[in-house]
Amino acid sequence: MSIKSSMIMVILSFVMIVSTSCSSEKEQIVIYTSVDQVFSEPILKAFQDETGIEVLAVYDVEASKSTGLANRLVAEKDSPRADVYWSGEFVQTMMLKDEGVLAGYHSPNAEDIPVYAKDAEGFWTAFGGRARVLLVNTDLMDIQDYPSSLTDLLDDRYPGAEMGLAYPLFGTTSNHVAALYSVWGREQALAFFKALVHKDVAVVDGNSVVRDMVADGRLHMGLTDTDDALGAVRDGAPVELVFLDQEEDGLGTLVVPNTVSLIQGGPNPENGQQLIDYLLSAETEKVLSEIGWFEISLRNNGHMESQLLDGLAAMAVSYEDVYRQLEISSADMREVFLR
Amino acid sequence: MTHGTRTENLLITFLVILAGIIMLFPVGILTIMGVGFGMENPEVFREILSDRALTLLTRTITHACLVAISATVMGLICGLAVWNIKGIPATWSLYTILVLILIPSYIHAQSWIFLVDRINETFTGYDFNGFYASWFVLVMAYLPYVIGLTLIGLYSMDKELIENGKLYGGPLRVAASTIIPQCYSLLVTAFNIVFILNLVDYTIPSLFGIRVYPMQIYARFSAEPNPGLAFIDSLPLLIIGGSILYLTYKKALSFSIDMHGWGDKRAGNDLEFSNSFMFNGLMIIGIVVLLFQIFVPVINLVIEADSMTALIQSRTELMHTLTASFLAAITGTILALGLSEAMVKSHAMRRIVSPVLMFTYIMPAPLIGIGLNIFGRIIGDAISNSIVIIALAGIIRFLPIATALMYVQYIALDSSVLDAGRLFMSNYLEYQFKVKMPLLAGGLMGSAGILFALTAGELGATLMVAPPGKGTLTIKIFNYLHYGASGTVASLCLALFVIIMIPGIGFAVRKLMGQSKTE
Numbered sequence: 086m087s088i089k090s091s092m093i094m095v096i097l098s099f100v101m102i103v104s105t106s107c108s109s110e111k112e113q114i115v116i117y118t119s120v121d122q123v124f125s126e127p128i129l130k131a132f133q134d135e136t137g138i139e140v141l142a143v144y145d146v147e148a149s150k151s152t153g154l155a156n157r158l159v160a161e162k163d164s165p166r167a168d169v170y171w172s173g174e175f176v177q178t179m180m181l182k183d184e185g186v187l188a189g190y191h192s193p194n195a196e197d198i199p200v201y202a203k204d205a206e207g208f209w210t211a212f213g214g215r216a217r218v219l220l221v222n223t224d225l226m227d228i229q230d231y232p233s234s235l236t237d238l239l240d241d242r243y244p245g246a247e248m249g250l251a252y253p254l255f256g257t258t259s260n261h262v263a264a265l266y267s268v269w270g271r272e273q274a275l276a277f278f279k280a281l282v283h284k285d286v287a288v289v290d291g292n293s294v295v296r297d298m299v300a301d302g303r304l305h306m307g308l309t310d311t312d313d314a315l316g317a318v319r320d321g322a323p324v325e326l327v328f329l330d331q332e333e334d335g336l337g338t339l340v341v342p343n344t345v346s347l348i349q350g351g352p353n354p355e356n357g358q359q360l361i362d363y364l365l366s367a368e369t370e371k372v373l374s375e376i377g378w379f380e381i382s383l384r385n386n387g388h389m390e391s392q393l394l395d396g397l398a399a400m401a402v403s404y405e406d407v408y409r410q411l412e413i414s415s416a417d418m419r420e421v422f423l424r
Numbered sequence: 425m426t427h428g429t430r431t432e433n434l435l436i437t438f439l440v441i442l443a444g445i446i447m448l449f450p451v452g453i454l455t456i457m458g459v460g461f462g463m464e465n466p467e468v469f470r471e472i473l474s475d476r477a478l479t480l481l482t483r484t485i486t487h488a489c490l491v492a493i494s495a496t497v498m499g500l501i502c503g504l505a506v507w508n509i510k511g512i513p514a515t516w517s518l519y520t521i522l523v524l525i526l527i528p529s530y531i532h533a534q535s536w537i538f539l540v541d542r543i544n545e546t547f548t549g550y551d552f553n554g555f556y557a558s559w560f561v562l563v564m565a566y567l568p569y570v571i572g573l574t575l576i577g578l579y580s581m582d583k584e585l586i587e588n589g590k591l592y593g594g595p596l597r598v599a600a601s602t603i604i605p606q607c608y609s610l611l612v613t614a615f616n617i618v619f620i621l622n623l624v625d626y627t628i629p630s631l632f633g634i635r636v637y638p639m640q641i642y643a644r645f646s647a648e649p650n651p652g653l654a655f656i657d658s659l660p661l662l663i664i665g666g667s668i669l670y671l672t673y674k675k676a677l678s679f680s681i682d683m684h685g686w687g688d689k690r691a692g693n694d695l696e697f698s699n700s701f702m703f704n705g706l707m708i709i710g711i712v713v714l715l716f717q718i719f720v721p722v723i724n725l726v727i728e729a730d731s732m733t734a735l736i737q738s739r740t741e742l743m744h745t746l747t748a749s750f751l752a753a754i755t756g757t758i759l760a761l762g763l764s765e766a767m768v769k770s771h772a773m774r775r776i777v778s779p780v781l782m783f784t785y786i787m788p789a790p791l792i793g794i795g796l797n798i799f800g801r802i803i804g805d806a807i808s809n810s811i812v813i814i815a816l817a818g819i820i821r822f823l824p825i826a827t828a829l830m831y832v833q834y835i836a837l838d839s840s841v842l843d844a845g846r847l848f849m850s851n852y853l854e855y856q857f858k859v860k861m862p863l864l865a866g867g868l869m870g871s872a873g874i875l876f877a878l879t880a881g882e883l884g885a886t887l888m889v890a891p892p893g894k895g896t897l898t899i900k901i902f903n904y905l906h907y908g909a910s911g912t913v914a915s916l917c918l919a920l921f922v923i924i925m926i927p928g929i930g931f932a933v934r935k936l937m938g939q940s941k942t943e
Contacts, residue, residue, distance in 0.1 A: 117892070
């Protein structure tokens with residue numbers, strides 16, 4: 086190696102570091118999002134193109150959906166790096182409010198979002214929605230054998246190895262667990278999940294993995310979200326969506342909205358507000374619905390964008406009730422699934 | 425080995441201290457937190473012996489062991505096959521393997537998944553997933569490393585020993601009685617590298633739905649962000665990895681003694697092994713596997729890639745990946761040079777540095793990420809909020825491998841040439857750049873290449889330290905993989921593949937041109 090080539094190496098390293106580190110004098114915004122990168126990235130790119138504000142994003146990975154990022158925000162509370170948190174669920178967002186991580190902001194674009202979907206002090210705003218669904222493989226199951234209720238999953242007709250769910254500590258699955266704690270009570274809900282573990286049900290790294298395993302035929306059925314399930318339908322996989330507990334007076338299925346919040350003490354609060362306005366606009370909601378991220382709008386009394394979801398019976402449970410169960414349900418699920 | 429000049433010794437001391445800070449600080453903080461947490465909460469030790477944890481651990485060890493054994497055996501066969509090729513194809517094969525080593529394992533994984541998807545479409549009913557799929561892909565991904573190490577062993581063998589061996593039996597017998605024992609220490613090293621890398625990482629198994637113990641550490645930390653608990657969770661992997669390394673450490677290092685024979689009596693590819701049906705059969709298998717290894721990634725990625733749009737949209741991630749990998753390669757190689765030189769010059773230093781390297785090497789990737797996050801908060805935003813933190817993750821994880829390579833290269837040097845260089849060169853810099861570096865060129869290139877490639881493909885630690893807006897291509901590829909966007913993933917993998925190939929091809933062409941001029 087000559088002195089000349091060594092010098093070239095050193096200069097090249099310096100130039101590369103400087104070019105990637107000192108990004109610019111441009112206005113910036115830092116967003117942490119647990120929304121799948123494939124959906125959130127085009128939206129953030131469009132915001133950047135429209136406003137000229139550079140968006141620095143931290144995306145979550147499937148295995149630790151929402152929880153990993155929420156914990157990171159708590160850890161950074163004393164010197165926040167993020168301006169906005171956009172989540173694919175709501176309970177972690179409510180936890181962040183209690184931890185003092187969030188700041189209040191009432192977006193003008195949220196005026197037509199119903200009151201129940203907004204924090205009174207503006208710490209978070211919910212929008213859009215995905216439903217929890219049982220995805221079944223139609224090659225492996227006959228329609229008359231489909232379960233109709235969550236509790237059917239404990240039936241001996243359905244071996245544990247043939248069904249799956251994502252880790253109940255993360256993402257929408259953790260919301261689903263907390264919701265069941267709220268409507269069933271701790272005893273029944275804990276017994277249900279213990280029974281699933283006893284059946285040796287497949288616990289995988291995310292709802293998309295459940296979708297893939299059902300679509301590939303490695304599982305007969307699995308609990309997932311509508312965006313993942315509909316993705317498999319669009320790909321032509323032999324699958325069908327089954328909404329559980331839809332009978333009259335039934336439990337209904339949980340609808341999980343997105344939430345967006347401003348971070349307390351974030352470095353770019355004004356840009357943060359601008360991004361929140363953008364995300365909460367009816368136009369962005371429409372785009373998110375068109376690209377397949379969610380199918381339900383909280384505007385217009387929960388109008389379903391998708392024909393498939395029309396007439397869906399949603400679980401009658403308030404966000405606050407679900408959130409109140411989070412601490413105890415998470416502790417139980419850690420005990421049941423991680424120890 | 426002679427002692428260097430005062431400047432040289434100062435420089436080495438500086439590099440050893442710097443490497444010590446980079447490697448020990450994050451890992452040390454975590455160790456202290458772990459020990460403290462364990463002493464306050466002794467019940468957590470019972471949790472790591474729960475049925476669930478033991479099941480995951482057994483699966484992880486079985487998986488890593490199967491991958492390492494299979495890759496070592498297949499790597500030996502492929503290495504022997506390449507060693508038996510003659511002329512220009514032999515040189516091309518050698519440089520192709522060098523280039524293949526630079527390709528991150530998930531690109532291999534992705535290309536094999538694409539291939540099997542196509543086979544599935546033709547022969548329905550076969551599902552490429554689960555334990556065996558993960559095993560197969562990882563064997564193919566790590567094969568170039570084993571072939572590379574096997575070839576170092578083969579080319580450093582004493583020709584006379586092989587000629588003598590041929591008097592007593594056919595090629596298989598020569599391989600069993602002479603070649604394998606002579607390469608044994610390098611094969612053990614290859615097994616070590618593949619086993620440990622698989623023991624502490626979860627990325628490829630998770631792609632195939634295999635839950636392994638390192639993923640449990642990550643999941644637990646995500647749900648319960650307690651660094652001390654994460655360290656306790658990692659103890660089983662540290663104990664197993666440490667034991668394996670301890671048991672094989674002396675055998676692996678014994679190769680250094682053999683390396684002194686490199687050069688004069690080097691066994692080349694002029695040995696005739698053509699009249700054994702079994703041996704020739706194995707060699708054909710080796711060549712076929714190698715051809716698959718070369719063409720499957722390229723062809724599949726080209727077929728699957730959907731458009732250039734994904735690449736254009738990912739130019740920022742691509743730039744971050746290249747910068748972090750380049751920085752890790754340059755800094756890590758300099759540190760590896762300092763560490764290896766210190767180890768060669770002083771037995772006491774070797775006793776101190778080796779366990780530190782081994783301890784860092786067996787650290788699970790998420791644990792390094794957690795430690796580095798704490799380190800980042802101490803050292804401030806200038807580093808923790810820049811691409812440097814990602815490079816540091818790569819350096820901490822892969823410096824042990826780079827140092828081992830440099831060490832092997834270093835002790836193969838004739839120290840009298842270095843002494844002569846010191847005497848005849850007019851100044852220290854001239855000695856460094858005109859004598860020492862050219863003599864160590866192989867080790868430097870190897871260390872830099874390994875650091876570059878492994879950092880480019882790193883996920884476990886990078887995921888935890890990547891600052892806002894500084895995501896790497898690997899993170900993006902994994903996020904898109906989970907969504908099933910295969911066309912986009914193929915485009916991104918292909919881009920990375922081509923970029924990694926450029927320096928490799930340049931190096932190979934330069935070497936080949938140099939060779940033809942010499943001829």
